[in-house]
Amino acid sequence: MLTSSSLRLRTEAMTILGGLRSTDVFSVYADALSALDDSPAAFCRSYARLCQFHYTHGDLGKLFAREIHYDTNVLTQSVDKPVSDDVRAAADFDLYTINSLISLSGSDFLDFARKAYRSCADLFDALPGFSAGTPLPFGNCEGLLQMYRKKGSGYFARANAFTIIDGMPQPIANPDPIRLSDLKGYAVQKKAIRDNTLSLLAGKNANNILLYGDKGCGKSSTVKAIANEYADRGLKIIEMPMDQIKQFPAICSMIERSPFTFILFLDDLSFTAEDERFVALKAFIEGGVAGKPHNMAIYATSNRRHIIRENFSDRNGDDVHVRDAMQSASSLSDRFGIEITFSNPVKNEYLYIVDRLAEDYGLDLPEERLHLLAERFAIRKNGRSPRTARQFITHQLALENGDKETEEN
Numbered sequence: 001m002l003t004s005s006s007l008r009l010r011t012e013a014m015t016i017l018g019g020l021r022s023t024d025v026f027s028v029y030a031d032a033l034s035a036l037d038d039s040p041a042a043f044c045r046s047y048a049r050l051c052q053f054h055y056t057h058g059d060l061g062k063l064f065a066r067e068i069h070y071d072t073n074v075l076t077q078s079v080d081k082p083v084s085d086d087v088r089a090a091a092d093f094d095l096y097t098i099n100s101l102i103s104l105s106g107s108d109f110l111d112f113a114r115k116a117y118r119s120c121a122d123l124f125d126a127l128p129g130f131s132a133g134t135p136l137p138f139g140n141c142e143g144l145l146q147m148y149r150k151k152g153s154g155y156f157a158r159a160n161a162f163t164i165i166d167g168m169p170q171p172i173a174n175p176d177p178i179r180l181s182d183l184k185g186y187a188v189q190k191k192a193i194r195d196n197t198l199s200l201l202a203g204k205n206a207n208n209i210l211l212y213g214d215k216g217c218g219k220s221s222t223v224k225a226i227a228n229e230y231a232d233r234g235l236k237i238i239e240m241p242m243d244q245i246k247q248f249p250a251i252c253s254m255i256e257r258s259p260f261t262f263i264l265f266l267d268d269l270s271f272t273a274e275d276e277r278f279v280a281l282k283a284f285i286e287g288g289v290a291g292k293p294h295n296m297a298i299y300a301t302s303n304r305r306h307i308i309r310e311n312f313s314d315r316n317g318d319d320v321h322v323r324d325a326m327q328s329a330s331s332l333s334d335r336f337g338i339e340i341t342f343s344n345p346v347k348n349e350y351l352y353i354v355d356r357l358a359e360d361y362g363l364d365l366p367e368e369r370l371h372l373l374a375e376r377f378a379i380r381k382n383g384r385s386p387r388t389a390r391q392f393i394t395h396q397l398a399l400e401n402g403d404k405e406t407e408e409n
Contacts, residue, residue: 002100004112008033010097016087017094019071025063028053029101032109036116040123043113047127051106054130061102061133068098068136068144069157075145076153079259083141091141102133152234152259160231161224164244164251172239180225183218184356185349185386189340190222193299196338197226200297201233201261207337208285208298216387217342219301220267227263239265245277248284256293266300285335300336350374350384357393363400 002010011021011030020026028050035046057063074087106129114121138144151157159171180190193209200206211219227237238251255262266281285298292298333339345353354374358365365373377392378384 001103001108004033004036004116007097007100008036010093010100014094014097016073016075016091017068017071017098019073020064020067020098023067025053025057025060025067026101029104033112036112040113040117040120043116044127047106047109047113050109051128051130054106059133061135064098064102064133065136069147069151069153070155072154075141076148076259079145079148079153083145088141091144095136095139095141095144099135099139102135105132106130108132148259154258155254156236156258156260156262160236161227162236162238164238164240164247167244167247167250169238169251169254175228176221176224177228178221178225180222180229182360183221183225183386184353184389185345186218186222186342189342190226192338192340193222193226194229196297197230197235197263200295201230201235203294206297208292208300208335209338209340210300210302210333210336211340211342212302212304212333213342214344214385215303216385217344218386219342222342223263223265223267223299223301227265234260235263236260237263237265239267242266242269242277245280245284248281252284252293252296255296258295260295262293262296264296264298266298269300269302270304282335298336302333344383344385347375347384350378350389353386353389354392357389358396361393361397363393363396365396 008030011026011033014021021030028046032043032046032050035043054060075083075091078087106127110124110127110129113124117124138147156162156169159175161172161175162169163172164170180194183190189211193211196206196209211222213219224237227235238255240248240251251264255264285292351371351374354370355367357363358370363370373396374389374392377395378388381388381391
């Protein structure tokens with residue numbers, strides 16, 4: 001095991017993974033080592049913070065591994081390029097240093113303290129401790145490169161789904177886990193979005209997509225499901241709220257520098273022609289000088305094809321006024337290369353969705369009875385839709401569970 005002095009010097013000499021110095025997990029170790037040059041009280045304070053960090057976060061070896069995964073460094077920019085021997089040696093040095101930190105237990109730190117403060121060594125016997133962490137799953141530069149090639153790197157490695165808050169993508173803690181298999185019907189629509197997404201993932205030309213049509217037909221769910229379907233291939237989804245539209249260029253810049261592939265998700269678009277957000281978005285989508293990142297496609301949903309809420313006054317006035325108003329209304333939707341329509345299902349399509357959901361959830365009802373109840377439910381809910389079908393199944397399952405509890409009591 002390295003001495004506290006040599007380990008402290010190694011942490012100062014890190015290069016490839018030097019960015020980890022700004023992380024909390026690195027700081028608590030470095031502070032405890034540095035405090036050994038200060039008073040016993042200063043060491044005890046730093047050691048207490050290190051203990052608290054262990055108790056709060058658990059295995060710090062795994063936390064270090066995540067921070068390395070999220071890092072951006074020379075290697076993350078060179079995963080597909082030759083790496084010099086000097087860079088490899090520097091990476092090996094850094095990984096050995098971090099593994100040396102991880103291997104330290106509370107007892108090891110207290111032994112360092114006893115040697116540093118021999119006059120009061122016995123005082124450290126009563127202090128709490130912690131276990132060493134799990135070693136990094138990559139012990140050398142080549143192993144680290146393989147991890148970066150397989151899992152990617154950088155900020156967007158933190159999650160598969162993000163939303164924009166105050167101009168910055170933030171990981172979504174509990175994203176909707178829906179998959180394409182959960183969405184019944186609409187095979188043509190799902191194939192269109194799947195084919196475009198696979199082209200995007202393959203690094204080929206991919207269109208922006210506008211999914212429009214009746215509410216409750218699964219437009220937003222389809223976008224989320226396609227993102228979940230290919231998350232293991234490096235597909236990320238970033239939902240951009242309308243109040244964050246002006247952050248579009250900054251987000252695109254982040255995306256362009258990332259090794260991942262992205263869906264920029266604009267949900268439930270609806271503007272008036274005078275809305276400054278409409279003007280900004282129209283300028284950004286394929287209208288700016290910089291253009292769209294090669295690793296990103298925009299998937300947007302709307303209840304109307306032209307996105308712009310048309311006013312009655314737009315149809316009044318001379319021919320030029322009417323033509324300009326109509327062109328403005330269609331100008332944004334025209335920037336989407338693919339338009340996919342989601343319409344409310346007719347009776348047989350609606351009942352097909354009900355049947356498939358009933359199978360998935362194990363709802364045990366005769367088909368004739370199931371269809372009768374599903375139709376009645378749709379009438380009460382103002383029409384047939386996939387959302388209505390799912391709500392009906394949930395309602396029937398609740399009734400079924402209630403009946404079982406009544407029988408048991």
